[in-house]
Amino acid sequence: MKKTLALTILNVTLCALVFLSSGCAFFSQPGETTDEGHRRHLGVLNTNRQMMMEDIDKVLLLDRPSRLTENRIP
Numbered sequence: 001m002k003k004t005l006a007l008t009i010l011n012v013t014l015c016a017l018v019f020l021s022s023g024c025a026f027f028s029q030p031g032e033t034t035d036e037g038h039r040r041h042l043g044v045l046n047t048n049r050q051m052m053m054e055d056i057d058k059v060l061l062l063d064r065p066s067r068l069t070e071n072r073i074p
Contacts (some may be wrong), residue, residue, distance in 0.1 A: 057063040
């Protein structure tokens with residue numbers, strides 16, 4: 001059991017080191033410059049942030065307009 005756990009941890013660590021050492025260039029698209037890749041990453045991050053904010057608004061019920069009126073009804 002300990003040997004299997006140690007090998008699993010070693011494999012995960014080695015895979016992480018391979019991906020960390022290669023950086024973002026490993027996942028770049030063919031024919032894409034560094035600036036284009038950076039703009040694409042920023043666009044993805046912006047879209048993810050907007051979608052997360054929409055989800056938070058739905059959970060907190062902030063996405064619906066208020067039905068309350070500012071005027072007092074006698």
